[in-house]
Amino acid sequence: MILDNTILWQFDVLLLPMVIICALAALTIKDLxxxxxxxxxxxxxxxLLWTEMLAVDVAFTEAAVGAGVSTILLLATxxxxxxxxKD
Amino acid sequence: xxxxxxxxxxGYNYWAALILIMIGMYGMIAxxxxxxxxxxxxxxxxxxxxxYISISYKSNASIPIIAHGHGVADxxxxxxxxxxxxxxxxxxxxxxxxxxxxxxxxxxxxxxxxRVHGTIEEDEILESIKE
Amino acid sequence: xxxxxxxxxxxLAPLFSGILITIFAQKSKNVAFFLLILGMVGSFSAACxxxxxxxxxxxxxxxxxxxxxxxxGIELVIDHLSGMVLFMVSGAALLTAIYSKHTVxxxxxxxxxxxxxxxxxxxxxxxxxxxxxxxxxxxxxxxISALSSYALLARGRGLAYIAxxxxxxxxxxxxxxxLLGVGYLYIKTGTLNMADLSTxxxxxxxxxxxxxxxxxxFIILGIWIKMAFFPLQGWLPNAYSCASTTTSCLIAPxxxxxxxxxxxxxxxxxxxxDYIFKxxxxxxxxxxxxxxxxxxxxxxxxxxxxxxxxxxxxxxxxVGYMVGGVWLxxxxxxSGAVYHIMSDVMMTLCxxxxxxxxxxxxxxTSLEAMRGIFRRMPITAAxxxxxxxxxxxxxxxxxxxxxxxxxxxxxxxxxFHFVIALLFxxxxxxxxxxxxxxIGFFSPFDENGHGTHQVxxxxxxxxxxxxxxxxxxxxxxxxxxxxxxxxxxxxxxxIPVGL
Amino acid sequence: xxxxxxxxxxxxxxxxxxxxxxxxEWGDPTSPASTYLxxxxxxxxxxxxxxxxxxxxxxxxxxGYDTMFETVVVFCAGLTVLTILRRTERKNKKVSxxxxxxxxxxxxxxxxxxxxxxPMQLFALYVIAHGHHSPGGGFQGGVILGASFIxxxxxxxxxxxxxxxxxxxxxxYSGLGxxxxxGIGVVCLLLGKNFLAYAAWSNFLGITELEAHSxxxxxxxxxxxxxxMAIMFSLYADLASGGDLxxxx
Numbered sequence: 011m012i013l014d015n016t017i018l019w020q021f022d023v024l025l026l027p028m029v030i031i032c033a034l035a036a037l038t039i040k041d042l043x044x045x046x047x048x049x050x051x052x053x054x055x056x057x058l059l060w061t062e063m064l065a066v067d068v069a070f071t072e073a074a075v076g077a078g079v080s081t082i083l084l085l086a087t088x089x090x091x092x093x094x095x096k097d
Numbered sequence: 098x099x100x101x102x103x104x105x106x107x108g109y110n111y112w113a114a115l116i117l118i119m120i121g122m123y124g125m126i127a128x129x130x131x132x133x134x135x136x137x138x139x140x141x142x143x144x145x146x147x148x149y150i151s152i153s154y155k156s157n158a159s160i161p162i163i164a165h166g167h168g169v170a171d172x173x174x175x176x177x178x179x180x181x182x183x184x185x186x187x188x189x190x191x192x193x194x195x196x197x198x199x200x201x202x203x204x205x206x207x208x209x210x211x212r213v214h215g216t217i218e219e220d221e222i223l224e225s226i227k228e
Numbered sequence: 229x230x231x232x233x234x235x236x237x238x239x240l241a242p243l244f245s246g247i248l249i250t251i252f253a254q255k256s257k258n259v260a261f262f263l264l265i266l267g268m269v270g271s272f273s274a275a276c277x278x279x280x281x282x283x284x285x286x287x288x289x290x291x292x293x294x295x296x297x298x299x300x301g302i303e304l305v306i307d308h309l310s311g312m313v314l315f316m317v318s319g320a321a322l323l324t325a326i327y328s329k330h331t332v333x334x335x336x337x338x339x340x341x342x343x344x345x346x347x348x349x350x351x352x353x354x355x356x357x358x359x360x361x362x363x364x365x366x367x368x369x370x371x372i373s374a375l376s377s378y379a380l381l382a383r384g385r386g387l388a389y390i391a392x393x394x395x396x397x398x399x400x401x402x403x404x405x406x407l408l409g410v411g412y413l414y415i416k417t418g419t420l421n422m423a424d425l426s427t428x429x430x431x432x433x434x435x436x437x438x439x440x441x442x443x444x445x446f447i448i449l450g451i452w453i454k455m456a457f458f459p460l461q462g463w464l465p466n467a468y469s470c471a472s473t474t475t476s477c478l479i480a481p482x483x484x485x486x487x488x489x490x491x492x493x494x495x496x497x498x499x500x501x502d503y504i505f506k507x508x509x510x511x512x513x514x515x516x517x518x519x520x521x522x523x524x525x526x527x528x529x530x531x532x533x534x535x536x537x538x539x540x541x542x543x544x545x546x547v548g549y550m551v552g553g554v555w556l557x558x559x560x561x562x563s564g565a566v567y568h569i570m571s572d573v574m575m576t577l578c579x580x581x582x583x584x585x586x587x588x589x590x591x592x593t594s595l596e597a598m599r600g601i602f603r604r605m606p607i608t609a610a611x612x613x614x615x616x617x618x619x620x621x622x623x624x625x626x627x628x629x630x631x632x633x634x635x636x637x638x639x640x641x642x643x644f645h646f647v648i649a650l651l652f653x654x655x656x657x658x659x660x661x662x663x664x665x666x667i668g669f670f671s672p673f674d675e676n677g678h679g680t681h682q683v684x685x686x687x688x689x690x691x692x693x694x695x696x697x698x699x700x701x702x703x704x705x706x707x708x709x710x711x712x713x714x715x716x717x718x719x720x721x722x723i724p725v726g727l
Numbered sequence: 728x729x730x731x732x733x734x735x736x737x738x739x740x741x742x743x744x745x746x747x748x749x750x751x752e753w754g755d756p757t758s759p760a761s762t763y764l765x766x767x768x769x770x771x772x773x774x775x776x777x778x779x780x781x782x783x784x785x786x787x788x789x790x791g792y793d794t795m796f797e798t799v800v801v802f803c804a805g806l807t808v809l810t811i812l813r814r815t816e817r818k819n820k821k822v823s824x825x826x827x828x829x830x831x832x833x834x835x836x837x838x839x840x841x842x843x844x845x846p847m848q849l850f851a852l853y854v855i856a857h858g859h860h861s862p863g864g865g866f867q868g869g870v871i872l873g874a875s876f877i878x879x880x881x882x883x884x885x886x887x888x889x890x891x892x893x894x895x896x897x898x899x900y901s902g903l904g905x906x907x908x909x910g911i912g913v914v915c916l917l918l919g920k921n922f923l924a925y926a927a928w929s930n931f932l933g934i935t936e937l938e939a940h941s942x943x944x945x946x947x948x949x950x951x952x953x954x955x956m957a958i959m960f961s962l963y964a965d966l967a968s969g970g971d972l973x974x975x976x
Binding site: 247248343356362383417 | 743746749750751758759760761762763764765767768788789790791792793796797799800802803804806807809810811813895898899901902903905906909913916920921922923924925926
């Protein structure tokens with residue numbers, strides 16, 4: 011059975027729900043700056059998930075791009091517009 | 098019991114990816130705020146990347162960098178089972194780049210819309226067009 | 229030696245001209261224009277050369293990038309179908325590039341060199357999509373053409389930004405669906421090369437696999453979004469009609485046609501006629517959808533008062549022709565669809581160019597802009613007329629022959645609703661164009677009436693706009709006259725196995 | 728509308744999750760994806776390219792054509808944002824936006840940034856150069872380089888940063904990167920091999936074909952890094968200032 015020899019599958023079980031919660035939170039938070047930051051957290055958790063699945067290059071890129079540059083771009087836009095969203 | 102467990106373990110990564118895809122798609126289509134749509138887009142794309150990375154994973158394998166691969170002489174017997182599948186990683190590097198490019202363009206258009214219409218709520222924009 | 233390298237030159241010529249425009253032509257727009265034309269001419273001549281090679285040689289041309297053998301590296305595959313589409317795309321891009329000189333200067337006052345760079349990138353993306361033999365490479369090029377088209381469309385008038393944003397969202401969904409579908413295929417087969425995929429997917433167990441079915445559905449849905457097929461067509465008219473003239477001349481003819489080409493390529497080069505028509509058996513449903521697309525497109529076109537919007541809805545209807553033709557699942561319908569790709573590029577190009585010239589001269593976009601056109605702009609009007617006749621399907625023009633093949637194919641399979649939809653759309657198009665001709669001939673040019681007494685001066689568009697327009701109009705008739713030649717030399721070879 | 732979308736996504740999601748059963752198990756070493764192409768890559772890459780990082784080797788060599796267009800995508804995105812957002816004339820004043828006003832300058836922030844930026848750039852260069860042997864490569868290194876400029880702009884201000892890295896030079900560098908990449912490919916073409924077949928460089932540089940592959944990849948990665956660096960900073964500069972390039976966040 012795969013369960014026995016998977017590296018750190020407990021880690022995986024822990025991370026996946028967190029990723030999903032972050033995704034839901036990013037879509038539901040009404041403050042856009044907050045939503046942008048939660049998106050950054052989502053990207054970072056994704057990056058951890060990929061490291062754990064041994065995709066080191068992809069995780070590196072996501073850490074630099076998803077959690078770094080994308081979040082800054084989202085924040086820059088959120089600060090330029092009205093912060094409150096209707097939904 | 099064991100069967101159920103195997104069933105869950107063999108698929109739960111794909112499940113998570115598919116659930117995230119659906120969350121992202123729902124956000125892109127149904128959200129009223131345009132920035133939320135963009136966030137949904139970002140979630141959608143990362144979820145597809147998760148799906149691909151799940152394909153590449155092999156149990157009992159290591160990262161896709163050949164150990165002691167510097168010299169040309171000692172590579173004689175490389176066991177493919179020791180390394181995870183590198184091809185989806187390559188594809189997803191490209192997909193991440195495409196994702197950030199699309200994100201940038203979408204945000205630029207969004208800022209422009211805000212400048213022209215003064216709002217980024219879809220229904221308010223539609224009203225302002227009608228007037 | 230150079231002959232072996234021409235397939236890659238088709239793509240590299242526009243790509244390099246784009247990069248050089250960014251680096252060297254920041255100051256002078258004439259240098260930028262010169263580089264643009266240079267790139268387009270290079271691409272077009274390479275495409276001609278490749279098409280000739282395909283026609284003379286036996287079998288498709290394979291070009292290995294980086295000298296790696298196919299399933300490991302990426303290859304370009306150019307057969308009769310892609311050779312023909314490459315020729316049409318690069319030809320249309322060249323004509324539009326020549327045409328663009330005047331309109332771009334009026335409509336896009338600043339940063340013309342960036343506009344030209346994005347233009348070349350869009351063209352190289354489209355050409356790359358046609359030439360590639362690798363499903364993932366197709367995705368990357370799809371995104372290049374999508375990103376550059378967002379930029380080109382956003383630089384338009386009125387509601388261009390909102391339309392572009394909608395297009396970005398829906399286009400990203402389409403591209404991501406495509407990527408997800410490719411993922412499903414990859415997980416089941418382990419390869420990305422089209423030829424390799426098609427051999428692996430030919431087994432019976434693959435035919436029964438639900439994952440392959442899901443992969444197929446996602447891929448086809450993604451492409452449908454890109455080509456604005458019926459339930460997913462909402463974004464197209466807004467995005468294209470708000471765009472500037474050059475942009476709509478470039479994007480409207482090429483984007484949808486290239487998407488149709490990709491649908492054909494994926495359906496028959498990755499999956500097979502066997503799988504699609506025998507295992508899935510959607511042809512009835514799909515032909516019905518195509519019928520609805522045609523009727524909805526035509527009727528919406530009738531309701532428009534804006535020239536460009538009207539043409540955009542005609543584009544939606546034309547997509548229905550091609551999709552329906554492919555899904556008729558017989559050789560006549562298929563060759564009708566392929567022939568229609570060829571003729572439709574030129575038809576829409578001709579019409580958009582003529583309308584663009586009218587807008588350039590009058591500044592109006594409504595149907596009323598056509599008043600007195602036959603006397604004021606005789607050459608433009610003639611080109612518009614030829615394009616209109618071709619859309620309606622009047623014999624010497626190529627529109628007639630494509631409809632002929634489509635109708636023959638529909639009758640062979642007994643799908644008479646498709647025949648009725650085609651005839652209905654011809655009728656509507658006839659009404660549309662005769663209405664415009666009526667406005668053009670009989671409406672008084674002057675607002676105060678008494679138009680007949682006035683001496684109307686001929687006020688034609690500049691020659692750089694007229695020449696491409698006349699070439700495209702002439703090509704409609706030429707394609708029509710050489711139908712037999714084209715059918716036996718090109719279209720016949722594209723019919724896939726199993727039809 | 729919202730309920731309909733929710734319903735549709737739920738149905739689609741349920742169907743997709745149900746169909747996961749048909750996919751190979753997660754982590755199964757005998758799945759088609761792990762047994763068809765990837766063993767060939769894993770077994771032969773060191774022999775054929777002398778690069779132990781499989782991802783870099785496939786990215787820059789086997790699928791180098793993809794990566795070239797990936798660079799073009801970045802280039803294209805930078806140009807797109809620029810054409811959409813950038814304004815030259817100041818006529819249409821912006822809708823008044825609640826822009827965070829910076830009060831003076833924060834000395835701790837600025838000094839930390841001063842300490843951080845040089846090691847960051849050095850690390851980026853290391854990531855680019857060492858991509859053959861460790862995770863990383865042109866893209867990651869380029870993003871880190873771009874991020875160092877973004878950090879400078881965040882801690883000081885955008886105007887000061889733009890003095891060091893002008894908009895025209897951003898465009899020049901972004902074009903230059905793609906030109907380096909495509910140029911390396913075209914030289915191969917001129918030397919009588921196919922496009923991006925780095926082995927063609929071996930006679931020209933007087934090295935073995937294996938070394939030529941390795942060097943070609945390094946050159947290509949440098950091209951990617953230059954474009955990505957320029958465009959990442961340009962994206963930030965345009966988006967943070969709303970296209971005016973005057974003040975950042």
